[in-house]
Amino acid sequence: MMNRFSERLLTSAIGLLLWIAVATVAMAETRTALVIGNGAYQDAPLRNPANDARDMAAKLRELGFQVIERIDADRQTMRQALREFEQQLRQQRGVGLFYYAGHGVQLKGQNYLIPVGVDIRQEFEIPDEGVDAEAVLRAMEAAGNGFNIVILDACRNNPFTRSLGSRGLARMDGPAGTFIAYATGPGAISQDGGAGRNSPYTHHLLEALNTPGLSLEQVFKQVLVAVERDTGGSQIPWVASSLRGEFYFLPATAAIPMPAEPRAGTPAVVPTSQTAPPSSEGPEMTQVPGGRFVISRRPVSLDAYRRFAEAAGREAPSPDPGANPSDLARVTWQEAVDYAAWLARRTGQAYRLPTEAEWESAARAGVLTTDPEGQDREWTCSEYQRDYGGQEQRCANRLPEAAAIRGGHWRAGADPLSDDLGFRLVRTP
Secondary structure, three states, X not given: OOOHHHXXXXXXXXHHXXXXXXXXXXXXXXXXXXXXXXXXXXXXXXXXXXXXXXXXXXXXXXXXXXXXXXXXXXXXHHHHHHHHHHHHHHHXXXXXXXXXXXXXXXXXXXXXXXXXXOOOOOHHHHHHHOEXXXXXXXXXXXXXXXXXXEEEEOOOOOOOOOOOOEOOOOOOOOOOOEEEEEOOOOOOOOOOOOOOOOOHHHHHHHHHOOOOOOEHHHHHHHHHHHHHHHOOOOOOOEEEEOOOOOOEOOOOOEEOOOOOOOOOOOOOOOOOEEOOOOHHHOOOEEEOOOOOOEEEOOOOEHHHHHHHXXXXXXXXXXXXXXXXXXXXXXXXXXXXXXXXXXXXXXXXXXXXXXXXXXXXXXXXXXXXXXXXXXXXXXXEXXXXXXXXXXXXXXXXXXXXXXXXXXXXXXXXXXXXXXXXXXXXXXXXX
């Protein structure tokens, strides 16, 4: 017969096993997002949607999403991006997220997102020139995706010189497994943000996404309270949900300590705490002199990539005969990007591939361990172009035709589908 301490020990052990199971599922999920920000309208330009979309795309990448990003998109670009989004969801499933910032109108109960460059003079033209917001829901449903999030920071004001369409957006009903978040309630107008960088809604959403341990519903409840407060009640965000499960953008990593035998007469207390993940989760990082980032001293190893592959249910690359677990993993560009996103989710830290400029800066500083003969080739997150034009300082926001690769003191471009290159990671504060 177990004593009370043994019972508590067993309860804690079961709780730990359940937590590990839940955390493993959350970390292994694939996350795909389409982010669009339209502000460069000819007749009614908006100040903040481009900033909103760029900041949201950057935040989602930190949270492990593979992001398709489009800024000031015309109708064809929006439709092509939606098609690409559907194809990625169909291939990978997992969590799908659509974010839109810009003008939106409703006509006869139907919502339309307004592309840049449209020429709408009469209401009957809206369905032909706009993009039906329900096309997003149809794309997610067609992909067979079971967990979808739609965020619309869209109804900012009437974009037309004449009053076309109805005020604000109408309520939409998505398929089962869909969460729809609106910047304000049905039929109401949201604020663009004045002199601030972001709209009030996106500003507070970005803040909420930084908080570990908030469920999806808690994130948007926090946004609602903050936006309502800051706008004096003139803008009240609204959601519609048919989700059946829980989702965490940034899961809390909980430590469950072993219980101590209580002294006689002392009530038993089950302590709770939040703890940062152990440093062994990530690679050895080194500071780059004069840089605002740290970079892994060595490329990601076969053993480290194998742990990711097992957690994500993927096939790990076959090592060369005689290879050691510490040898570098050779993978495709997308596999390298996915590994960085997985590690970011697992640790709550902003891991990604280095830009070409960051890789070169670290190499010049002599902080990288590389092949002395310069034979190793490594992925960067940048698109390759023959001449520098700024692309070397940023990550590509889609699968590039050629990705920039580095090794030793040379640079080149490579097909992102090549599966024989290594990679290392950077982390920003």
